Amino acid sequence: MSDEASATGREARGEGLVVGADGLARPTWAATDPLLRDYYDTEWGMPVRDERGVFERLSLEAFQSGLSWATILRKRPAFRVAFDGFDPDVVAGYGEADLARLLADAGIVRNRAKVLATVRNAAATVALREDPDGDLAAFVWSFRPADTPRPRTQHEVPTTSPESLALSKALKRKGFTFVGPTTMYALMEALGLVDTHLLGSHRRGSSGVWPS
Template sequence: MTRCGWAGPEQIYFDYHDTDWGVPEWDSRALWEKLILDGFQAGLSWITILKKRENFRDAFEGFDPNVIAGWGEEDVERLLQNAGIVRSRAKIEATIKNARVWQKIEQREGFDQFLWNYMDGKPLQNHWATLADIPAKTPLSEQISKDLKREGFKFCGPVIVYAFMQAVGMVNDHVIDCPRHKDCAELASR
């Protein structure tokens, strides 16, 4: 299999590429989890987050924003002691704040709808020949970032948002000779 060049050399990266990355995600809670994890990745490599993903899920109660929204300083201190996650006070506090913002958007229109409305409900099918062709951000990721920040989200700059859009299949950025490009394209409709 000719995978996208970023996948590997570790098996966890191959597995993530082959089963998760670029698959359209329509669930509000799962979308929020992936956005939070991309925010935790800021300044770090994705493999760091990927290796700690299950620890994050345990520490953050399965990424249930309705639970996390009620957390306070005691929870921040507890998480800062957890060596299984990235122990950044700013990112942990942002996660709690982002859970409260998620609740507001979820009640108003659905977090999934909020995000997928930018795409008219369908993933963008890019046709990149090489990794070098793939942008780090786009005008659309800049707009989504701006709108998320206006809602109150933290750790959601345009580069983070574009990485998130790739991860959740809002854009299909598998290179065209990667078999997952076709697989993800076929998953593009609900």
């Protein structure tokens, strides 16, 4: 914890939350770094229901594998430029020149397997529009569970669920890759399919999808 956070924040008793100088309770991971705090306060867990938005988040979750989310968040502007705003139609058409360009771009994560997966997943996203269950956004949201966790501490937050496992398997059948059940659970958290904000957090229940 930074000196500033130590001076202005206190841990909410038994909840794994830090109450900041603004009086708002957040989990430790979102309590100090301004970038993570803003992401937590304004974006994480809010419903995303458009195809491009879901594709972007699915892609970034795949790039995050083995890295910190802060690293990906700091690189997100560069990712958006490099991948043409995560337009699935454009990314699906990438060829060897684009692959070389991306692997030379120090602004993003230059992992060949993850870059290739993003292109492959873009093509799968385009193909999914013909699916009876709808486009990528509708498909992912169809795996929303009947209930959501109610964690009091970060240790109580699940990393997988039956629904994330089912979503992982379903997407793999549709041609997607880098969509393991843990990655898909993180995606479900980010998109608002589940609410894993800790009980007592100022963001708990803020998505409108789940009651607090």
